[in-house]
Amino acid sequence: MKNTTLLKIANDFGSPVYVYDAEKIEFQYKRLTKAFSKVKQLRLNYAVKALSNISILKLFNKLGSSIDTVSIQEVQLGLKAGFKPENIIFTPNGVSLDEIEKAAKLGVQINIDNLSILEQFGTKHPKVPVCIRINPHVMAGGNTNISVGHIDSKFGISIHQIPLLLRIIKNTKMNINGIHMHTGSDILDIDVFLYASEILFETAKHFKNLDFIDFGSGFKVPYKAGDIETNIEELGEKLSKRFNEFCKEYGKELTLAFEPGKFLVSEAGVFLANVNAVKQTTSTVFAQIDTGFNHLIRPMLYGSQHDIVNISNPKGRERFYSVVGYICETDTFANNRRIAEINEGDILCFKNAGAYCFSMASNYNSRYKPAEVLLYKGKAQLIRKREVFEDILHNQIEIAL
Numbered sequence: 074m075k076n077t078t079l080l081k082i083a084n085d086f087g088s089p090v091y092v093y094d095a096e097k098i099e100f101q102y103k104r105l106t107k108a109f110s111k112v113k114q115l116r117l118n119y120a121v122k123a124l125s126n127i128s129i130l131k132l133f134n135k136l137g138s139s140i141d142t143v144s145i146q147e148v149q150l151g152l153k154a155g156f157k158p159e160n161i162i163f164t165p166n167g168v169s170l171d172e173i174e175k176a177a178k179l180g181v182q183i184n185i186d187n188l189s190i191l192e193q194f195g196t197k198h199p200k201v202p203v204c205i206r207i208n209p210h211v212m213a214g215g216n217t218n219i220s221v222g223h224i225d226s227k228f229g230i231s232i233h234q235i236p237l238l239l240r241i242i243k244n245t246k247m248n249i250n251g252i253h254m255h256t257g258s259d260i261l262d263i264d265v266f267l268y269a270s271e272i273l274f275e276t277a278k279h280f281k282n283l284d285f286i287d288f289g290s291g292f293k294v295p296y297k298a299g300d301i302e303t304n305i306e307e308l309g310e311k312l313s314k315r316f317n318e319f320c321k322e323y324g325k326e327l328t329l330a331f332e333p334g335k336f337l338v339s340e341a342g343v344f345l346a347n348v349n350a351v352k353q354t355t356s357t358v359f360a361q362i363d364t365g366f367n368h369l370i371r372p373m374l375y376g377s378q379h380d381i382v383n384i385s386n387p388k389g390r391e392r393f394y395s396v397v398g399y400i401c402e403t404d405t406f407a408n409n410r411r412i413a414e415i416n417e418g419d420i421l422c423f424k425n426a427g428a429y430c431f432s433m434a435s436n437y438n439s440r441y442k443p444a445e446v447l448l449y450k451g452k453a454q455l456i457r458k459r460e461v462f463e464d465i466l467h468n469q470i471e472i473a474l
């Protein structure tokens with residue numbers, strides 16, 4: 074997206090504002106599809122939680138994608154966006170049996186990640202096909218905040234519990250039609266991923282009626298210059314070959330599924346904020362912007378680095394800034410970052426703001442959540458209004474005191 078386009082959007086729709094580029098989303102979707110073109114049946118389940126605006130979901134539906142959901146509300150959103158129930162997989166963790174039953178009633182694919190719920194669900198609904206989430210205890214990435222496959226993780230059914238898992242399935246006569254893993258975000262090492270896949274293939278052999286194997290996600294995208302990204306093409310080449318071999322061994326053409334969030338939408342999004350004030354202290358120059366961790370929490374929550382570009386003065390002389398928000402907390406987006414000279418009123422552009430940015434926004438400090446704009450076929454369209462004061466009071470009850 075060009076600077077001039079973004080400046081116009083900030084001018085027309087106000088700041089702060091999230092902007093998404095439909096073309097980039099489509100590009101990533103097609104890139105992933107192409108990498109796995111040698112697999113006969115491929116299914117991409119876009120992970121809704123990364124960016125859940127209904128217009129974005131409609132875009133994915135149009136591209137032919139399926140979706141991965143983690144709450145009954147995401148299931149409902151998906152249905153509202155036009156997805157057929159059979160194109161929705163429900164992969165929650167730690168939810169009640171009741172919520173899983175509600176999703177099953179809506180006809181979506183259930184994915185269960187704990188033995189207690191599996192036994193209860195299987196006892197009551199032995200005919201409903203269920204996918205099981207396996208924890209292969211493989212650590213991809215290396216940051217314990219975002220790796221979910223390792224031994225202490227709360228996610229999935231441990232591969233060491235396979236005997237008990239098989240006993241439950243035998244006793245309840247339930248139908249397991251898929252197996253799943255999601256080893257966590259940020260896959261750097263393709264060999265680690267392939268190693269985890271082998272564990273999944275080994276596990277798959279225990280089940281005779283599988284339709285699909287879901288390899289989760291965690292594909293890494295570059296956040297800053299020099300970052301490594303998952304080599305999707307190499308992974309596609311290697312895993313497709315192995316998957317096709319496995320299908321022969323298994324005696325059935327299975328569907329290979331993935332559920333990427335970040336890979337599909339991260340780079341398609343930017344976040345635009347206005348510089349309220351430039352404040353020089355004895356040691357630092359702060360650029361204070363009209364947002365905070367209420368709108369973009371990833372730098373403070375995960376220490377993630379989002380590139381920041383001064384699109385109002387892109388050719389300006391570079392200087393060092395600390396970019397901070399307006400929340401009454403230490404909400405630092407960047408420390409000592411080299412950015413083209415910033416003046417009050419400039420628009421700063423945060424890169425990689427498509428995934429886990431707006432979807433984690435809150436109303437902290439009673440601030441409005443930002444607007445969202447989708448650039449689609451060259452036209453900027455509002456897909457979420459900026460909140461107004463009534464939204465802050467919505468659901469609050471003033472009692473007589």
Ligand SMILES: *Cc1c(COP(=O)(O)O)cnc(C)c1O
Nearest residue numbers: 120255258290291332333334335
């Ligand atoms: C969050 C999540 C994903 C998406 O992960 P990304 O790193 O955004 O690709 C996929 N599967 C499950 C089960 C998830 O919880």
